[in-house]
Amino acid sequence: MPPTDEPAPDDAGAPLDELLLGAARALRRRWSTGLDPLDLSPHDARALRVIGHHGPTRLGVVAEHLRIAPRSATDVVDRLERRGLVERAPDPGDRRATTVRLTSAGETVLGEVDAARRVGAEEFFGRLSDRERRTLATVLARLDPGRLP
Numbered sequence: 205m206p207p208t209d210e211p212a213p214d215d216a217g218a219p220l221d222e223l224l225l226g227a228a229r230a231l232r233r234r235w236s237t238g239l240d241p242l243d244l245s246p247h248d249a250r251a252l253r254v255i256g257h258h259g260p261t262r263l264g265v266v267a268e269h270l271r272i273a274p275r276s277a278t279d280v281v282d283r284l285e286r287r288g289l290v291e292r293a294p295d296p297g298d299r300r301a302t303t304v305r306l307t308s309a310g311e312t313v314l315g316e317v318d319a320a321r322r323v324g325a326e327e328f329f330g331r332l333s334d335r336e337r338r339t340l341a342t343v344l345a346r347l348d349p350g351r352l353p
Contacts, residue, residue, distance in 0.1 A: 231328050238320035242313060249317045251280045252306070255290055256314040260305040262295065289313055 236246050244252070247270070254269040255261060267277035281304050284290040289310035295301035306314060329337055 231325070234324045234328050235321060238324040239317065242316055242320070244313070244317065248280060248283060251277070252284060252289060252310060252314050252317060255281075255284075255304055256306050256311065260293065260303040262301055262303055266304065284310070 232246060239246060239249050242249070251266060251270060254266050258265060258269075263277045263281060264274055266281065267274045270277060270280070272280075281290060281292070285292065285304075287309075288307055290304050291307050292302045292304050295303045329340075332340065
């Protein structure tokens, strides 16, 4: 019998939110395991991505993208700074403000984080056909237009 685009009978009645949350948890576990060799938590890795993809940026921007309180963003950046992955500098546009940017070591680790993420995603989504991947990407993009690159 050829494969179809219909859900498996076991999944046909499952609430969409449960299916999506279950898939997200499984993907997060896979990504977390991929970060183990880098000794980074998923939260710290995501902060590194935000800082890397936004260039020198204020802590408030980091907090906003991580959806955490600014004080919590300070703690995350402190951890990354202690490891030599980011550094603070005065904001050239406002002497009272500080920006944070990746160091050369941070750029290297960010490349490793992105590679681990790609490998984990390829393994996770590998059971889907190309058509299913495109459809899923379209649907998820419609549901979360504010996602990170």
